[in-house]
Amino acid sequence: MKNNNSQLFLLLDDFKNEDEVSNFFEKNMSAIFKNLVHIKTKWRIPCCDLEDNKRTIDALAFYNKKGERERLVLLEYKHNDPKNPISQLLGYFNILRDNKGNLVSLEKRYNKFLTENGRKKEFVEWEDFNSNQKKNFWKNRILIAVAPFFDKNRKQEAKREEEKIILIKVKKYVSKYNKKDEFVSISLVENSYKELLGMSSESIIIQIPKKEKQLENNQETLIHIPERVGESKEKENNEPSLERFLAGKEIDKKEKDKMLKIDELIRQIFGKEKKIKLTHGYLVYYDNIDKKQAKGQILGIKLTKKECSIWLEDNQTTKAFVSKPYTSNSPAKNLTRLTNIKNDEEYNKIMEILEEYLSQFKEQI
Numbered sequence: 001m002k003n004n005n006s007q008l009f010l011l012l013d014d015f016k017n018e019d020e021v022s023n024f025f026e027k028n029m030s031a032i033f034k035n036l037v038h039i040k041t042k043w044r045i046p047c048c049d050l051e052d053n054k055r056t057i058d059a060l061a062f063y064n065k066k067g068e069r070e071r072l073v074l075l076e077y078k079h080n081d082p083k084n085p086i087s088q089l090l091g092y093f094n095i096l097r098d099n100k101g102n103l104v105s106l107e108k109r110y111n112k113f114l115t116e117n118g119r120k121k122e123f124v125e126w127e128d129f130n131s132n133q134k135k136n137f138w139k140n141r142i143l144i145a146v147a148p149f150f151d152k153n154r155k156q157e158a159k160r161e162e163e164k165i166i167l168i169k170v171k172k173y174v175s176k177y178n179k180k181d182e183f184v185s186i187s188l189v190e191n192s193y194k195e196l197l198g199m200s201s202e203s204i205i206i207q208i209p210k211k212e213k214q215l216e217n218n219q220e221t222l223i224h225i226p227e228r229v230g231e232s233k234e235k236e237n238n239e240p241s242l243e244r245f246l247a248g249k250e251i252d253k254k255e256k257d258k259m260l261k262i263d264e265l266i267r268q269i270f271g272k273e274k275k276i277k278l279t280h281g282y283l284v285y286y287d288n289i290d291k292k293q294a295k296g297q298i299l300g301i302k303l304t305k306k307e308c309s310i311w312l313e314d315n316q317t318t319k320a321f322v323s324k325p326y327t328s329n330s331p332a333k334n335l336t337r338l339t340n341i342k343n344d345e346e347y348n349k350i351m352e353i354l355e356e357y358l359s360q361f362k363e364q365i
Contacts, residue, residue, distance in 0.1 A: 025077070039062060045102065143165045168189070262350075308341045319337075
């Protein structure tokens with residue numbers, strides 16, 4: 001690993017499927033979230049007549065911070081699944097809450113964990129709860145959705161007062177310099193949940209121990225995500241990159257950092273699917289192998305000393321931006337909506353719209 005002043009350059013080598021994500025969190029949950037304990041993977045909800053695939057929760061866990069009341073935790077993992085994890089979590093929770101026998105089943109699971117770990121319950125038995133205590137138990141549940149990215153609609157849905165679902169973005173990488181060194185990045189969409197979960201930071205990288213050794217709480221394996229995590233390619237020296245594009249520009253560091261954030265957002269959503277080319281002084285992100293095709297160009301960037309221009313495709317999301325007819329100096333025929341980032345307010349606006357804009361392209365792939 002490099003020191004804290006260096007960048008950590010990683011190649012995206014994402015989880016192959018949902019089971020890999022599930023296994024990672026099963027082994028390392030308490031190392032990542034100090035206040036949570038993993039109880040059961042693929043836990044089938046008892047006391048209901050639903051089909052197995054409609055009653056199996058990806059993971060059952062509990063909030064287990066010393067001196068505080070235990071809390072139910074349900075986790076739903078997604079990899080490349082279009083199903084809405086938020087609606088799934090709420091559906092599972094409603095089934096649990098609405099059947100009286102499930103509280104007893106949950107307590108048995110939790111007591112088994114305490115016994116196996118030589119611990120005792122600090123508070124009253126759940127089966128002795130009065131009506132208010134039962135109400136508070138269900139009210140204080142923690143629901144967590146884990147996926148590579150969340151679009152704008154999912155983020156808004158998770159923020160609703162009556163739902164309050166925690167969204168966590170997770171991706172797996174390998175070191176650019178040693179493919180055997182594997183890392184997982186874990187980022188909270190809402191930073192306010194950091195203390196609740198017991199995370200050391202709202203964004204962390206875990207280096208996965210070799211030979212599948214499980215993380216120990218006392219291992220120094222949690223490290224902060226650097227300001228920039230570079231996702232490189234085998235032939236990086238010959239490939240255009242935003243860093244190289246910016247290096248030749250006499251632009252303030254603050255403006256360069258904004259562009260790096262845009263690049264990071266693209267990489268978070270698409271991973272290594274997005275390629276880059278330089279054309280007419282623009283840096284253009286595209287899909288197609290044939291760079292001469294106009295299709296597949298999703299975003300263009302042009303920088304001058306005074307401002308940064310972002311070129312996007314004309315669609316419903318970008319209607320608020322200036323329309324610029326294609327010319328021979330344009331980045332691509334389909335990129336005809338233009339916005340200039342001149343201040344932080346404009347930058348924040350484009351970042352909000354970009355996430356929705358890019359997610360639409362992701363869904364078309």
